[in-house]
Amino acid sequence: MPENLIPPPQHYPNDVICTVDTVLLTLADDGLCVALLKREREPYKGVAALPGGYIHADKDIDGYGAALRVLKTKTGIDVPYLEQLAAFTGAARDPRGWSVSLTYYALVPHAVITAAGHPGVKLVGVDRLHTLPFDHGVIVAAAVERLRSKSQYSSLPCFLVGELFTLPQLQRVYEALMGEALNKVSFRRKMAELDVLEAAEGQMDTSSPSRPAQLYRLRPEFRDRLGLLKRGL
Amino acid sequence: MPENLIPPPQHYPNDVICTVDTVLLTLADDGLCVALLKREREPYKGVAALPGGYIHADKDIDGYGAALRVLKTKTGIDVPYLEQLAAFTGAARDPRGWSVSLTYYALVPHAVITAAGHPGVKLVGVDRLHTLPFDHGVIVAAAVERLRSKSQYSSLPCFLVGELFTLPQLQRVYEALMGEALNKVSFRRKMAELDVLEAAEGQMDTSSPSRPAQLYRLRPEFRDRLGLLKRGL
Numbered sequence: 211m212p213e214n215l216i217p218p219p220q221h222y223p224n225d226v227i228c229t230v231d232t233v234l235l236t237l238a239d240d241g242l243c244v245a246l247l248k249r250e251r252e253p254y255k256g257v258a259a260l261p262g263g264y265i266h267a268d269k270d271i272d273g274y275g276a277a278l279r280v281l282k283t284k285t286g287i288d289v290p291y292l293e294q295l296a297a298f299t300g301a302a303r304d305p306r307g308w309s310v311s312l313t314y315y316a317l318v319p320h321a322v323i324t325a326a327g328h329p330g331v332k333l334v335g336v337d338r339l340h341t342l343p344f345d346h347g348v349i350v351a352a353a354v355e356r357l358r359s360k361s362q363y364s365s366l367p368c369f370l371v372g373e374l375f376t377l378p379q380l381q382r383v384y385e386a387l388m389g390e391a392l393n394k395v396s397f398r399r400k401m402a403e404l405d406v407l408e409a410a411e412g413q414m415d416t417s418s419p420s421r422p423a424q425l426y427r428l429r430p431e432f433r434d435r436l437g438l439l440k441r442g443l
Numbered sequence: 444m445p446e447n448l449i450p451p452p453q454h455y456p457n458d459v460i461c462t463v464d465t466v467l468l469t470l471a472d473d474g475l476c477v478a479l480l481k482r483e484r485e486p487y488k489g490v491a492a493l494p495g496g497y498i499h500a501d502k503d504i505d506g507y508g509a510a511l512r513v514l515k516t517k518t519g520i521d522v523p524y525l526e527q528l529a530a531f532t533g534a535a536r537d538p539r540g541w542s543v544s545l546t547y548y549a550l551v552p553h554a555v556i557t558a559a560g561h562p563g564v565k566l567v568g569v570d571r572l573h574t575l576p577f578d579h580g581v582i583v584a585a586a587v588e589r590l591r592s593k594s595q596y597s598s599l600p601c602f603l604v605g606e607l608f609t610l611p612q613l614q615r616v617y618e619a620l621m622g623e624a625l626n627k628v629s630f631r632r633k634m635a636e637l638d639v640l641e642a643a644e645g646q647m648d649t650s651s652p653s654r655p656a657q658l659y660r661l662r663p664e665f666r667d668r669l670g671l672l673k674r675g676l
Contacts, residue, residue: 225500228459228543265532267458267541272533297530297545299498300505308500310461310543312530442674 231262233315233353240335254343277314286326317369362442406437464495466548466586473568487576510547519559550602595675639670
């Protein structure tokens with residue numbers, strides 16, 4: 211049969227590869243860093259890439275569940291909170307064929323990655339990334355842009371500090387992400403307005419040479435979701 | 444072979460249904476409206492739903508291309524600009540099985556929908572929607588929330604007016620979306636800062652009983668992308 215008479219492929223179930231990819235961001239010595247993992251299989255076997263994997267339609271409830279499973283299984287890291295970044299799609303992004311990558315990003319304190327202790331996880335500064343396989347470079351850039359633009363409107367940066375922190379420590383995280391100095395008084399007013407923090411009863415940070423500083427943490431109802439400000443910091 | 448010894452399904456190519464769904468928003472007499480189309484096939488045959496369809500891996504370059512194709516084919520409407528909303532995913536959202544819906548939203552002037560003249564397209568006020576099939580109600584609500592939160596930071600609302608408009612007409616669209624009155628002087632200053640408009644040389648709106656008003660349009664480079672404000676209106 212001549213090629214142009216071959217019937218078109220069926221579209222249901224359609225021949226699309228469905229994967230999740232995760233962008234795990236943290237603050238380390240190199241500033242904002244992303245976690246990479248060497249790929250165990252072709253394509254790009256042995257190359258550092260975003261932790262990802264196929265949707266397991268028999269096990270995963272949804273894309274979010276698949277991303278949590280992939281992160282936990284491949285890096286040992288349990289994240290309290292993931293946010294969907296976007297779907298990266300098309301015929302050109304994966305040599306295996308037409309593919310959809312559902313991407314999710316998470317912010318974790320550096321200590322969480324260290325505690326998980328996965329030998330293959332490598333942190334690389336987002337401004338020092340070399341070429342990544344697939345469109346992973348574009349995915350990381352989109353996650354960093356989303357994080358930076360959300361920082362001034364939300365409690366998102368709170369996920370980068372540890373469980374307990376002082377207000378000056380938190381302010382430095384916001385400043386690192388937004389790339390600008392913030393006024394202390396207006397930062398504290400905006401944090402009060404955001405209303406996501408609580409003082410840790412009787413717990414003080416005594417590491418500073420000046421007087422002890424009150425320690426804060428996220429209020430329980432904000433440990434797995436965002437608080438939003440209508441106007442930015 | 445007992446059921447619990449059946450080998451697990453292969454994950455590549457994995458058994459996931461990949462579709463696109465489109466949320467076409469416009470301003471009409473009922474305020475902000477969404478375009479619905481009766482479904483031609485099961486499931487939910489005959490029920491009004493978002494225009495959508497399968498990814499055609501043999502034809503579509505990517506999800507964006509698939510959404511443009513689906514809109515054009517099913518509603519006759521050519522949109523200048525679509526934005527990805529999110530991926531809606533999981534085992535529960537479609538009776539046919541584990542599915543991914545890549546969703547895109549577009550804003551068009553009412554006249555564009557009227558000109559396309561598709562007999563099946565029905566505009567329904569987003570605040571008057573009855574139950575929609577699948578998770579289409581959740582998808583519409585997410586699109587409306589995205590549009591409203593983006594309105595104060597971007598040129599997005601400009602896509603809801605016609606090609607030519609006066610500044611008071613444009614201000615009324617921003618106000619309708621944001622649900623609040625805007626100060627005329629600061630609105631005009633912010634529009635100048637956004638720098639997405641150009642005066643239509645020698646073209647005036649003479650329909651108003653007061654003096655003729657200058658007509659504006661989007662600058663060519665912003666007709667298929669967004670202009671962004673760092674701080675809101």
